Amino acid sequence: MKTIIEPFKIKSVEPIRFTTIAERREILQKAHHNPFLIHAEDVMIDLLTDSGTSAMSARQWAGIMDGDESYAGSRSYYRFEKAVRELTGLTHIIPVHQGRAAEKILFTLVGGKGKRIPSNTHFDTTRANIEYSGAEAVDLLNEVGKHPHQRADFKGDIDLAALDAFLVKERREHVPLCMITVTNNSGGGQPVSMANLRGARDVTKKHGIPLFLDACRFAENAYFIKLREPGYANRSVVEIAREMFSYVDGCTMSAKKDALVNMGGFLALNDGALAVQARNLLIVTEGFPTYGGLAGRDLEAIAQGLEEVVQEDYLRYRIRSVEYLAEKLLSAGVPIVEPPGGHAIYLDAKDFLPHVPPHEYPGQAVACALYVEGGVRSVEIGSVMFGKYGAGGSLISPPMELVRLAIPRRVYTQSHIDYVAEVVIEAHRHRMEMRGFRIVEEAPMLRHFTAKFAPL
Numbered sequence: 001m002k003t004i005i006e007p008f009k010i011k012s013v014e015p016i017r018f019t020t021i022a023e024r025r026e027i028l029q030k031a032h033h034n035p036f037l038i039h040a041e042d043v044m045i046d047l048l049t050d051s052g053t054s055a056m057s058a059r060q061w062a063g064i065m066d067g068d069e070s071y072a073g074s075r076s077y078y079r080f081e082k083a084v085r086e087l088t089g090l091t092h093i094i095p096v097h098q099g100r101a102a103e104k105i106l107f108t109l110v111g112g113k114g115k116r117i118p119s120n121t122h123f124d125t126t127r128a129n130i131e132y133s134g135a136e137a138v139d140l141l142n143e144v145g146k147h148p149h150q151r152a153d154f155k156g157d158i159d160l161a162a163l164d165a166f167l168v169k170e171r172r173e174h175v176p177l178c179m180i181t182v183t184n185n186s187g188g189g190q191p192v193s194m195a196n197l198r199g200a201r202d203v204t205k206k207h208g209i210p211l212f213l214d215a216c217r218f219a220e221n222a223y224f225i226k227l228r229e230p231g232y233a234n235r236s237v238v239e240i241a242r243e244m245f246s247y248v249d250g251c252t253m254s255a256k257k258d259a260l261v262n263m264g265g266f267l268a269l270n271d272g273a274l275a276v277q278a279r280n281l282l283i284v285t286e287g288f289p290t291y292g293g294l295a296g297r298d299l300e301a302i303a304q305g306l307e308e309v310v311q312e313d314y315l316r317y318r319i320r321s322v323e324y325l326a327e328k329l330l331s332a333g334v335p336i337v338e339p340p341g342g343h344a345i346y347l348d349a350k351d352f353l354p355h356v357p358p359h360e361y362p363g364q365a366v367a368c369a370l371y372v373e374g375g376v377r378s379v380e381i382g383s384v385m386f387g388k389y390g391a392g393g394s395l396i397s398p399p400m401e402l403v404r405l406a407i408p409r410r411v412y413t414q415s416h417i418d419y420v421a422e423v424v425i426e427a428h429r430h431r432m433e434m435r436g437f438r439i440v441e442e443a444p445m446l447r448h449f450t451a452k453f454a455p456l
């Protein structure tokens with residue numbers, strides 16, 4: 001059979017509220033043209049993020065009932081710890097309420113003024129936590145990863161020569177660790193190869209620098225390695241994931257991604273002394289080390305989710321449904337980052353709206369248009385999210401202006417995806433009528449969440 005069906009059936013449904021184009025125009029205006037400020041009820045297909053939006057399985061819901069809510073030494077913690085340890089091979093497993101809490105703890109301990117932290121590409125919360133500590137976040141993405149229309153198997157790879165050169169130049173005490181994001185969320189959801197992880201391990205080891213994974217989408221990355229990297233076709237996804245983790249000294253994880261839950265995360269470390277400090281900070285900011293900002297039931301659901309996310313029928317469907325949307329868009333001439341990533345389609349807003357320059361936020365214009373056209377919510381990943389102001393107050397733009405259509409896990413069916421394709425293609429047909437935006441209000445950090453816009 002050619003059709004890859006959803007490897008689940010649906011036991012519980014949530015209604016979608018239908019709206020008209022006129023209603024959506026008004027809703028968007030009230031939300032100051034920022035999709036983050038739209039009420040979720042007013043969204044028909046929500047592709048804002050794949051974070052915390054997964055549908056849990058019946059077994060995970062059973063785990064929710066079964067969770068042990070003891071303050072200290074909960075059985076659910078030990079099940080969670082075992083699941084994470086078996087997957088990662090890392091020693092100290094510290095639960096937190098979400099990924100950025102792990103980042104906050106880690107970079108409070110190892111960051112600070114004068115420190116520089118290299119990565120393939122830091123995710124926005126990672127960058128924010130590094131910068132908040134006073135340190136500098138440095139992206140060293142491979143050249144091919146910077147070209148949205150150049151196809152390559154592992155566009156998330158870190159530039160190993162640049163990493164080596166960086167570590168030769170920097171004093172060792174200024175670089176507390178190197179971080180590799182799998183898959184590379186801000187760079188198009190592109191995977192990192194095993195060869196690159198091994199190479200990064202060798203380079204960092206040579207310089208005596210610990211290597212960490214931002215492991216949010218480890219299972220999707222592992223599946224791409226299985227599909228694309230020679231020598232891995234006959235290895236199981238779990239084995240591949242274990243090999244990925246075998247090259248690192250620690251990881252941060254948002255369980256809201258590849259643990260198929262709505263809330264949770266962890267920090268995992270081999271360094272015992274650092275783990276002691278991390279747990280001390282955890283007690284101040286999150287909670288006791290056997291729950292860390294989560295309920296016992298959340299820990300149960302994470303442990304179960306980590307087992308389900310590496311199942312190959314799930315990953316085949318997952319990766320294929322994203323690729324299916326990409327094929328439909330490409331055949332209609334819509335510019336996207338190629339090849340499509342694991343969790344999302346990234347529209348290339350520079351190509352989509354060549355008449356809107358970066359300082360007029362073309363990605364924001366496309367995201368707003370998709371909402372009005374069909375009630376589809378997406379997010380700008382470009383000058384709104386990553387723009388900085390230079391000395392003269394002029395905008396310094398990132399290399400790409402993207403709009404992300406993130407696909408929640410196990411939530412939408414093929415007909416929902418078909419509908420999304422129609423909406424994007426229709427918006428693309430009207431692209432010459434779209435205009436840019438200016439920002440009328442913004443926060444000093446992570447401004448994309450709350451900024452208010454006015455159309456130009």
Ligand SMILES: *Cc1c(COP(=O)(O)O)cnc(C)c1O
Nearest residue numbers: 098099100123125185216254256
């Ligand atoms: C989501 C995400 C984070 C932050 O996790 P939260 O759970 O949202 O705090 C960090 N890194 C990457 C790559 C992510 O995708």
